Amino acid sequence: MDALTLHRIHFAFTITYHYLFPQLTMGLALLIVALKTVALRTHDPDQRERYDISARFWARIFAVNFVLGVVTGIPMEFQFGTNWSEFSRRTGGVIGQPLAMEGVFSFFLESAFLGLLLFGEKKISRKLHWFAAFMVFLGSWISGFFIIVTDAWMQHPVAYRLMPNGTYEVTSFWGLLMNPWAWLQYAHNMSGAVITGAFVVAATGALYLLQQKHVEYGRIFLKVGVVAGIISCIAQIFPTGDLHGKYMARHQPAAVAGMEGLFHSTPGAPMVLMGQPSVEKQTIDNPLVVNKVLSFLIYGTTTAEVKGLDQIPRDQWPSALPLLFYSYHIMAGLGTYFAALMVVAGFLLWRGKLYSTRWILWPILLSFPLPYIANTAGWMTAELGRQPWLVYGLMRTSEGYSKHVGPETSLFTLLGFLGMYSLLSILWIVLVYTAIQKGPKAPVVDEGHDAHTLTTA
Amino acid sequence: MGTLWFWIVAAMLTVYVVLDGFDLGVGIVYPFVARTEQEKRQAMHAIGPVWDGNEVWLIAGGGTLFFAFPLLYASSFSGFYLPLTIVLWLLIVRGLSIEMRSHTHDSVYKTFFDATFFLSSALLAVFFGAALANVIRGVPLGADDYFFLPLWTDWRTGPNPGILDWYTVLGGVLALLALALHGLLYLALKTTGDLNARSSAWARRLWPVIAVITAASVPATVIARPDSLVHYQEHGFAWLAPAMVVVSLATIMLSLAKRWEWRAFLGSCFYLASMLVGAAAGLYPVLLPTVGSEGHDITIARALAGPHTVRVGLVWWTFGILLAVLYSATVYWLFRGKVPEHTEGYGH
Numbered sequence: 059m060d061a062l063t064l065h066r067i068h069f070a071f072t073i074t075y076h077y078l079f080p081q082l083t084m085g086l087a088l089l090i091v092a093l094k095t096v097a098l099r100t101h102d103p104d105q106r107e108r109y110d111i112s113a114r115f116w117a118r119i120f121a122v123n124f125v126l127g128v129v130t131g132i133p134m135e136f137q138f139g140t141n142w143s144e145f146s147r148r149t150g151g152v153i154g155q156p157l158a159m160e161g162v163f164s165f166f167l168e169s170a171f172l173g174l175l176l177f178g179e180k181k182i183s184r185k186l187h188w189f190a191a192f193m194v195f196l197g198s199w200i201s202g203f204f205i206i207v208t209d210a211w212m213q214h215p216v217a218y219r220l221m222p223n224g225t226y227e228v229t230s231f232w233g234l235l236m237n238p239w240a241w242l243q244y245a246h247n248m249s250g251a252v253i254t255g256a257f258v259v260a261a262t263g264a265l266y267l268l269q270q271k272h273v274e275y276g277r278i279f280l281k282v283g284v285v286a287g288i289i290s291c292i293a294q295i296f297p298t299g300d301l302h303g304k305y306m307a308r309h310q311p312a313a314v315a316g317m318e319g320l321f322h323s324t325p326g327a328p329m330v331l332m333g334q335p336s337v338e339k340q341t342i343d344n345p346l347v348v349n350k351v352l353s354f355l356i357y358g359t360t361t362a363e364v365k366g367l368d369q370i371p372r373d374q375w376p377s378a379l380p381l382l383f384y385s386y387h388i389m390a391g392l393g394t395y396f397a398a399l400m401v402v403a404g405f406l407l408w409r410g411k412l413y414s415t416r417w418i419l420w421p422i423l424l425s426f427p428l429p430y431i432a433n434t435a436g437w438m439t440a441e442l443g444r445q446p447w448l449v450y451g452l453m454r455t456s457e458g459y460s461k462h463v464g465p466e467t468s469l470f471t472l473l474g475f476l477g478m479y480s481l482l483s484i485l486w487i488v489l490v491y492t493a494i495q496k497g498p499k500a501p502v503v504d505e506g507h508d509a510h511t512l513t514t515a
Numbered sequence: 516m517g518t519l520w521f522w523i524v525a526a527m528l529t530v531y532v533v534l535d536g537f538d539l540g541v542g543i544v545y546p547f548v549a550r551t552e553q554e555k556r557q558a559m560h561a562i563g564p565v566w567d568g569n570e571v572w573l574i575a576g577g578g579t580l581f582f583a584f585p586l587l588y589a590s591s592f593s594g595f596y597l598p599l600t601i602v603l604w605l606l607i608v609r610g611l612s613i614e615m616r617s618h619t620h621d622s623v624y625k626t627f628f629d630a631t632f633f634l635s636s637a638l639l640a641v642f643f644g645a646a647l648a649n650v651i652r653g654v655p656l657g658a659d660d661y662f663f664l665p666l667w668t669d670w671r672t673g674p675n676p677g678i679l680d681w682y683t684v685l686g687g688v689l690a691l692l693a694l695a696l697h698g699l700l701y702l703a704l705k706t707t708g709d710l711n712a713r714s715s716a717w718a719r720r721l722w723p724v725i726a727v728i729t730a731a732s733v734p735a736t737v738i739a740r741p742d743s744l745v746h747y748q749e750h751g752f753a754w755l756a757p758a759m760v761v762v763s764l765a766t767i768m769l770s771l772a773k774r775w776e777w778r779a780f781l782g783s784c785f786y787l788a789s790m791l792v793g794a795a796a797g798l799y800p801v802l803l804p805t806v807g808s809e810g811h812d813i814t815i816a817r818a819l820a821g822p823h824t825v826r827v828g829l830v831w832w833t834f835g836i837l838l839a840v841l842y843s844a845t846v847y848w849l850f851r852g853k854v855p856e857h858t859e860g861y862g863h
Contacts, residue, residue: 125614128567129607135577139592140599143661146592150585151820155828158582161575162835169568170842174849177564181849225585227821460593462663471600478604485611489618 064468065141065459070441071472072133074434075479079127081433084202084248085255086120087195089286090175093278094191098184112278113191115498116259117175120194122489124172126482133475135161141468145448145458151227152218153208155234160204168197202251203244210240212449213440214309226452242305243440246298249290250436253396254429256287260403261426262494264419272497277413280422284407287400294393300355306443307356310450311365313443316376317386318352320366327352327364331391335383340367377445385438392432399425516825517815518800520583523832525795527579531572532643532791533697533784538562538569540698542609542636543691546629548702548713552622553856555629559616560854561705566613568843570606575839579832583825584818586660587802594654594662595646598678602642609635637691644690648683650803651794652676652739656810672739674807682739689728693787696721700767700780708856718779719771726764729790733757736797740804743797756793763789 059067090113097109135157138146146154171193179187211218217233218226228234260283266276307314315321319330321340329351333342350360357364367375376382399421406412448455541562549555581588592599612632616625652672654662668677670684679687699721702714736743747753766782769775798804803813819825 122614122618125567125610128570129610132574132606133603135574135581136592136599136603138581139588140596141593143589143593146581147586147589147660150581150588151824154578154582154585154588154820155824158575158578158828159831159835161571161578162832162839165571165574166568166835166839166842169571170846173564173568173846178849221821225821228824228827231823231827460596460661462657462661463593463596467596471597474600474604478607482607482611485615489615492618 059465059469061461061463061465061468062456062459064465064472065463066455068141068468068472068475069137072130072137072475072479074437076127076130076134077434077437078430079123079130080198080202081251081254081430082258083120083123083127084198084251085253085286085290086116086123086258087191087198087255088252089255089259089282090116090120091188091191091195092282092286094188098188108274108278111498112275112282114179115275115493117191119490119493121172121176122486122493124168126486130479130482141460141463142448142458143460143462145453148225148453148458149211149449151221151225152215152234153211155228155231156204156207156211160201164197164201164204167193168201171197199248202248203240206244206247207235207237207240209440210237210243212447213243213444214239215449215452239305239309242298242302246294246302247436249293249298250429250433252286252290253294254433256283256290256400257396257422257426257429259283260287261423264423265494266497267413268416268419268423272499275498280412281407283422284400284403284412287396288404291393291397291400295397299390299393304356307364310443312367312370312374313376313382314356315365315367315370316379316382316443317439318364319383320352320364322368323363323366325353325363326350326361329355330387332387335380337379374446376442378442382439382442385435385442389432389435389439392428392435396425396429396432516822516829517819519829520579520819520825521795521799521802521815524576524580524583525792527572527576529788529791531569531576533787534569534572535566536694536697536787537701537780538566538698539636539640540694540696541702542632542698543640543695544698544702544714544717545636546633548699548717549710550713552625554708554710555625557706557708557710557854557856558702559613561702563613563617564846564850567610568846570610571839582828583820584802584815585820586818587813590656590660590662590813591650591654591803594664595649595678596663597666598642598646602639602646605635605639605642609639640691640694641687645679645683645687647690647791647794648686648739649676649678651686651736651743651798652680652682653804653806653812655807656803656805656813658809660810660813662810672806676806682735685728685732685735689725689732692721692725692728693790696725696767697780697783697787700776700783704776704780705854706856707853710856715771715774715776718767722764722768722771726768729760729764740797742804746796746799750796753793753796756789756796759789760786760793 093109093113093116097106097113100106100109138150138157171190174182174190175187175194178190182190211234214237215226216237216239217228217230219229221227259279263276263279263281263283266272267280303314318327319333319335319342320327321335321342326349328347328349330342331346331348333345333347335342353362353364354360356362403412403418403422406415406418412418444450446454446456448458541558545555545558549558608631612628612635616628616632619625619628649664653676654664655675656662665677667679668675670677670680672680672682696718699714699718703711703718706714763782763786767779767786770779770782800815801812802815802818805812820828
């Protein structure tokens with residue numbers, strides 16, 4: 059394989075793996091705040107105790123995922139320099155800004171308040187402990203924002219100028235942060251993260267109820283998971299997904315045509331529910347379509363013409379077209395399933411039957427890996443859609459990699475990361491599985507990592 | 516503006532070395548000074564709530580370097596590709612060792628994570644020292660401002676150096692021992708009982724070795740890069756840094772003799788900080804010097820990002836870093852005091 063391909067696989071692999079952790083921690087952070095809020099506001103001491111224990115349980119799971127998110131996140135910052143040095147040299151004056159802001163504004167806040175959330179419960183007041191949970195939530199969501207500002211600039215560059223030495227500079231700081239693409243993508247991405255958090259919490263609740271273990275916590279988890287799930291699943295489709303799609307159609311028509319497998323411009327374009335795109339024949343095999351829906355979704359009328367790939371120069375077609383098509387369809391298909399499942403569960407919750415209805419507990423339990431797949435597919439849709447551009451319309455991917463780092467070296471470190479990350483996966487599964495098996499009320503005998511001063515509590 | 520950002524980045528990396536330095540140091544000395552499970556737990560408790568916050572200074576410092584000097588970031592990170600990737604792997608192993616050790620009760624796994632914690636901490640110290648020595652010595656920059664260094668060559672400095680030569684190995688050894696001392700002094704400060712006594716005793720033994728290597732590093736640097744003294748000759752006040760190194764070393768020695776734990780640790784903080792400031796003063800206004808014939812030094816002026824970027828950056832950076840200092844100080848204050856010998860488990 060050539061150097062460019064290996065550098066791309068290298069980055070794609072490490073970032074895809076990394077994003078398994080933040081999507082859960084960003085979602086969980088919000089749910090922990092919700093649990094802490096209920097605990098703070100309720101007057102019934104038993105109820106309060108149960109919600110506090112629930113929050114503590116999820117904070118422990120949060121911590122494991124947070125550590126994995128941090129250790130797999132540091133390589134991402136490094137790789138801009140190591141594997142994509144020409145990209146860094148030319149665009150560092152722009153994207154270096156949000157990346158540095160993430161470090162300065164978010165990581166310090168998260169690491170400090172996570173310490174308080176985990177180790178400080180008996181040292182600080184209940185309100186301050188709630189505040190610590192809130193700051194961890196804030197930190198993780200600010201972190202996500204700066205990363206998406208960075209990505210949004212690559213998707214839809216704004217507020218820049220070209221300098222004489224070929225590098226880019228920010229012309230307006232607010233312009234960079236207020237990039238409309240960033241806000242649309244952020245809303246869509248964060249509701250995706252809440253979906254992951256909600257499904258993991260709800261699935262744990264379903265497991266406890268099916269096992270008849272930790273039943274009172276199972277109910278809390280299921281209730282919180284389903285309520286958060288309904289809100290986030292619906293928000294994921296409308297308005298965030300809808301608006302993001304419309305904006306994308308205006309600014310990245312090639313990406314949208316690739317996602318939909320639309321090889322020819324069509325008035326009243328249909329939406330392809332399933333099918334296999336063939337780039338060579340420029341058709342979709344075995345298509346299952348709904349007529350005129352695509353035109354309606356993008357332009358609000360059933361007759362509007364949607365731009366197909368035939369209007370786009372061949373050298374600007376998304377380079378991995380079938381993969382883009384499948385990523386988008388997996389994301390959209392799973393998103394629809396999530397909304398349906400959560401709405402049915404929500405109906406049963408409202409009728410007071412959710413906790414005893416086994417036929418709904420099973421799919422809730424088994425669906426917990428699916429949001430990970432959907433979020434990964436969503437990111438692949440965004441990033442494959444941007445190809446062949448590294449910065450849309452400004453810089454091609456083939457211009458950005460480190461030309462002095464040969465394919466051999468890149469392959470070597472890619473294999474190293476593969477090995478290291480497979481070990482991480484085993485450790486992660488063992489840790490999370492053990493924590494969930496032990497349940498929320500398990501006596502904590504964890505030592506070595508925690509704060510010494512707690513012994514005085 | 517460029518000079519200001521040079522010192523901001525230097526300051527952030529210095530804070531990183533001083534803070535993460537002590538928890539790396541604890542990792543280096545931990546197998547030697549903590550004998551029983553109780554003592555190991557005590558040592559771990561001493562760094563538990565703060566180590567990941569300390570590491571954030573590296574990430575934030577790296578991010579700041581990226582945005583202020585993109586050319587330097589691009590050139591040095593791709594040039595030091597392999598050692599930096601190894602640093603990443605070591606950071607991953609180390610973070611996991613600390614986290615995993617706290618989640619296991621089996622002595623076999625504890626022994627394993629103790630070993631990986633020690634090895635990754637020690638190797639990180641060596642790599643960081645060698646990395647700084649590489650920057651001081653210079654790299655063979657090409658006409659396009661890029662380079663690619665082999666991991667090792669004939670161990671000689673000169674026009675075609677490798678990442679490891681006699682000078683950078685010296686830098687690695689100095690960093691390893693200096694951080695070991697830093698970790699010992701931190702443990703002495705934060706613990707009681709046998710662990711405290713053993714840490715102080717080891718620190719007293721290590722001190723003369725550090726003094727000798729520190730003294731040797733000055734002529735070594737001048738041999739490896741004669742230009743190091745240019746800035747010192749032009750700006751007399753730069754000599755304050757080496758003077759501070761001597762004062763700090765003396766403070767450590769005196770405090771060790773008098774059992775002033777706080778002063779000894781602070782002495783070590785100042786020792787590390789003044790060594791780094793001294794190195795930065797020797798480099799200024801160059802960021803990455805070149806050796807060999809082809810390229811020219813990457814200077815502050817050439818690497819600095821555009822004027823709007825660095826102007827706006829100064830505003831948010833000042834604001835953000837004040838907040839960061841506030842959070843860190845709060846955590847240190849909340850977890851102040853010594854770790855008692857018999858720590859009970861609590862934790863998350």
